[in-house]
Amino acid sequence: MIIREFGLRQGRNALAAPLRRGQQCLRALSTETSGTPVATADPAVEAALQTNPENPTVPSLFARTAKPTRRRPVAPDTTKADWETAQQMRHNLRNVGAQVEHRYSPSDDVTLELLMASQAHMGHHASVWNPANARYIYGIRQGIHIISLEQTAAHLRRAARVVEEVAYHGGLILFVGTRPGQTQIVTQAARLAKACHLFTKWTPGTITNSDKILPGIPVEIVNEHDQPIGGFNQHLMDRRALVPDLVVCLNPLENFTMLRECSQANVPTIGIVDTNTEPTWVTYAIPANDDSLRCLAVIGSVLGRAGEAGQKRRMEDAKNGKVTWDTPSEIKQFMEIQQKRARWAKRAADEEAAASDTSGGLNGNSSGGGATKDSEVFDESMQELQMEVDAANADDVSPQLRKMARRTD
């Protein structure tokens, strides 16, 4: 068999036919277009040469390679008619078919049944588990670990309490979920809790290198009613970027860098911990299935609602004159400096006025009225300044930093 094939192949090479398209190759390789008596194998070209000797002869190369273009029949453009037909059809069929109605009506309370229906109990394959999660695991079913829903509910309750209290104390909360499909969950939770959200990649160094990563992010200073206060432009210009007070992470597995930065900056974190996740990366772990969007939606909504409740309580307390947070130390320092400056300016103005008074007394008593008028004008301006500073410093109107715009990646 092999020998036969060998013979076939080698024999074929040995007895290779002479160049079949010798004429064509010759013509293709020749560059001269003169009337040398090259044997033309193309009868059409030969005929053309013979019939029209006066006409400029087409180079044989071109004549051979150029093919007649095949024109497609031009179809009439029916786009408009088609569109109108489709519209007419849609109009005619608008009442035909089933009426799709929304049947999903979530209840207010989160039960163990709801957690199970949203697949919060399904962990990963038993072989990829992290033994640190043994506390949260109920058993093994069909090869996968089953998370104990009682543990989930208990930890979820604890996390919700933390979110509510941090929101009550005016903290900056950040919701992070960077897997595809988590965008809506994260944004909804952030909207409810008046927090920030992140659904794209966490830029490494956003906390630890924020001077380079987040320069010039707009920040505003608000009072306890969340109304912006003016007069802090100078402070805002040389202020560093904000650091969140609480970070909620839906997928800690992909956000190891962020959690590490948070731990370096002493920021408590809440994370959803599946059976293959390391639970020590976060401060508060919620054992649940982080691969199910339904489960994440339930948990994100619970945390968002908790934040909403905290914000609501905070605003009510503010209406009753109770402020639930302290002014940040940088702002306090800035305001002290401003007050000192105002005092110095006032003292200097007083001294200047006294000096002008004595000189006016020496010169004559006609300018006394003018001096008092000047001092009155200055006093008014100083009073305004003082009022502004007082207003900023007073207990009932304390400024608080709030992030204005979300990060735009």
Next chain:
Amino acid sequence: MVRGPAQRQVRPARVYQTVTTLMEHRIKPRLAVQQPVWYKVVESIPPSEILTRPFPPQHRQPNPRARKASRLFQPQKLVYKEDELRKKFYTDHPWELARPRMIIEMDGKDALRCDWSKGLRQPGMPLSGECVVQRQMYLMENVPGITEDTAYDQVRKEFYKLRQEEEIERRIAQEEARMVGAYFGQTFNQVGMKLEDQQFERWKRWATREIEKIQGEQTAAYSSFDASEDPEAADLDVDSLREDLESTANIPPA
């Protein structure tokens, strides 16, 4: 998926202690560390204890003969009584697994709305093998003196009857629809046969082309030889291919 290094972290759980230390012992004497917003919160709601290996929930009877503990701190397998019944039913009726089934629930309380004393048909639940298993479980637990096999036989027959009813209803509905002018396209089997035929036709065209190519090569290689000296090697190859082709595609022999 990007995974971080699977290493333990100490700081996240000890945020409160770290900040307390920072506030008590100033690194720069003039610079006071302000109490963070979350400080009182974390103080009142501390993180839960982790990294201690608990005794897992026990789902099986301990073996009295066991001399030493095995897998003492590992989660145990969850085994339920229904598993055996389910296995038996689906071994006997494997095509029941091919029926589509809805596994999404609204509030997770669908099981509470079923009353298996009433029969196999339950509100909000299509007839399936799960109905048989649940009904059989109910009978085994509530009817005195009934064995597993008896219960299985009884429920199985109820199930067959209901399936037959469904089948008849479907057939009648189809006939009625055909009578008033509905038409149904090809069945799945017909579509499958059509696709298969297309592939056979493709193969036939390809095989014909290959035969022509091989024959052309042979004639080109041995054009200067006598016809009597043709090697049989190539002939064999072509012959076998042609036989294949004729047997499968019924081409008239050349």
